[in-house]
Amino acid sequence: MHQHTACPQPPDADENGIVHIPFADEQDTTKEISPIEARLRERHRVVHALLDQGHGIREIARELHLGGNTVRRTARAETPEQLLTGRHQPRPTQLDPYKPYADKQREEGCTNAVRLHAELKELGYQATYRILSHYLRPRRRPRIRTVARNHRASDRSPPG
Template structure:
């Protein structure tokens, strides 16, 4: 559709006026310094909301309009936030802008799934301040982090705190996996008799034909790198700073990668270990009343 539009151009007779000319605007059709009509801008905004940058730019080609991804993102950022009211059930969880270093908190309406706000960091005071500004919450469905529990208890003491179903299933799956790995010696192959018990290893040292999973490969590599630095005389904190890695102490206590894979707790070694019951020691500590 080609529209031929004729408007009036008005001139200012004041020589001190910075705007020399004024162009008449048509409501709903033209805007000042606009290269697109308001209707077409709303179409591009809808494409940006649904598909964002690159995908939205490819979709606008079908609409016979060449728009870059940065233009769509600029239209998306210029949109006002949708209005919302204080929810009855609030969902609280964290997100990472840089995993392991920078985190934030996302708040959503748990009944509708609408995002409400993003908070910097994941500390209790920030969450408590937001809850004080938005009273009326009945239920807080949160991550199982202790800081969120403290923030919810301080900012909304009347609200009932429940655990997020995702984290409940995640913790349940992790507990089951660890329990199965600890009892892997009880597993028998289909062709084994009832009296034979075969130990199934989670490493490829005894079974070369078995392919390791990505988690097993990552834990084995972590164990190898940590013990390589330990053999060179580096400390735990120095290794953690150098590798930007967590759980370095747990990998250092494990004698083999299989102990990391099975999830068995490695007790901390102390100077009293030789004196514990069952150890070969001529003298043992005995409590006195």
């Protein structure tokens, strides 16, 4: 055990190596953060704390069970916000400028998506029907499906 006293441990780790992570500093409490954002912020804090203690990228990656590129990217980011860009952020779509019009038409009773797509095309919309359909799907009223009874010839009474 004496040999391992120089091994890097994440900040606030006790003698058994259990990490006690305090809550991040109180920031904007009106905004609720996602689990991904919380994880990225905490990773940034831990990696930078270990870098400040003089540990190398490989050492940190091995100790935190992270990939070297993940630690390197985290180390290069000066703030956690620089890590929060990318695929988890909503991206603009071709439909965005037409969403208010599509929503207004749906509220006014236009339930025919094909007709709505044709109207949007006249306004300059160039994307596919499928994109519009995917946008409208969660906004549609649920249909009540009825199951027709299967009438077999033996169930019917004989004529006359």
